[in-house]
Amino acid sequence: MNKLPVAVQVYSVRDDAAKDFKGTLQKIKEMGYEGVELAGLYGMAPEEVRRIADEVGIPVISAHVPIDQLRADMEKTIEDYATIGCQYIAIPWLGNEDRPGGPNYENLLKDLERIGKACKSKGITLLYHNHDFEFVRMEDGTYGLDAMYAAVSPEYLQTELDTCWVKVAGEDPAKYIEKYSGRSPVVHLKDFYKEGMPQNMYELIGTKVEKKADAPKGYFEFRPVGYGMQDVPALLEASLKAGAKWVVVEQDASNNRPPMEAIKMSREYLKKLGW
Numbered sequence: 110m111n112k113l114p115v116a117v118q119v120y121s122v123r124d125d126a127a128k129d130f131k132g133t134l135q136k137i138k139e140m141g142y143e144g145v146e147l148a149g150l151y152g153m154a155p156e157e158v159r160r161i162a163d164e165v166g167i168p169v170i171s172a173h174v175p176i177d178q179l180r181a182d183m184e185k186t187i188e189d190y191a192t193i194g195c196q197y198i199a200i201p202w203l204g205n206e207d208r209p210g211g212p213n214y215e216n217l218l219k220d221l222e223r224i225g226k227a228c229k230s231k232g233i234t235l236l237y238h239n240h241d242f243e244f245v246r247m248e249d250g251t252y253g254l255d256a257m258y259a260a261v262s263p264e265y266l267q268t269e270l271d272t273c274w275v276k277v278a279g280e281d282p283a284k285y286i287e288k289y290s291g292r293s294p295v296v297h298l299k300d301f302y303k304e305g306m307p308q309n310m311y312e313l314i315g316t317k318v319e320k321k322a323d324a325p326k327g328y329f330e331f332r333p334v335g336y337g338m339q340d341v342p343a344l345l346e347a348s349l350k351a352g353a354k355w356v357v358v359e360q361d362a363s364n365n366r367p368p369m370e371a372i373k374m375s376r377e378y379l380k381k382l383g384w
Contacts, residue, residue, distance in 0.1 A: 209253025283343040
């Protein structure tokens with residue numbers, strides 16, 4: 110099997126990065142990761158982030174940037190990430206009002222096109238990073254995620270399919286990657302274990318949810334890549350077929366082991382597969 114370069118989402122080791130950004134990047138590189146994706150700048154100026162990454166010798170290929178930040182100051186925000194050297198900006202989350210079927214959904218679509226055009230003018234590709242809530246059925250029976258991608262031209266919006274959340278939503282993530290062949294430059298490799306219908310999934314990514322006493326019971330935890338329920342070889346093969354440029358390891362919470370150990374386990378597993 111051919112292979113793609115492997116990056117890691119720094120959010121996976123966010124506490125380590127906040128304490129020692131340069132040292133964390135150095136350890137990430139030593140593990141064999143070939144790039145990083147950011148979720149915040151840890152109080153640093155873009156120029157400083159770029160300098161540190163250059164000194165370590167690991168590129169910042171992408172960044173998760175909240176849509177509200179892009180709406181508030183689109184030009185400066187995009188310019189900041191261009192300074193860092195990002196090839197991609199990914200919108201990582203939507204509030205209830207912006208989601209497919211929500212009251213601000215039509216405006217969201219306009220914003221995605223506007224932001225995507227501005228990104229393109231700076232040589233950056235705009236991506237959208239899904240969870241499972243986009244797999245709501247629209248009036249025509251299609252999923253909200255597919256409706257979003259159908260409404261905005263691939264010229265201005267591409268995918269960053271999170272394979273964990275696609276599977277949680279009940280779909281085959283490998284098939285979903287292939288479905289967006291030519292539009293899937295970055296794929297998130299995320300593994301997990303799930304039983305029943307757990308209520309804690311979103312709590313693990315820092316989002317408060319209302320717990321209902323009569324809700325179905327279950328258990329959920331994020332796991333290092335290769336240690337959960339994902340068919341990782343199938344995800345990798347699909348990424349190659351779809352024309353992806355990068356795969357990115359992400360583990361939102363590391364359960365009972367240090368986050369740095371968790372991302373190292375993910376990288377070592379991928380190396381065993383020849384990646």
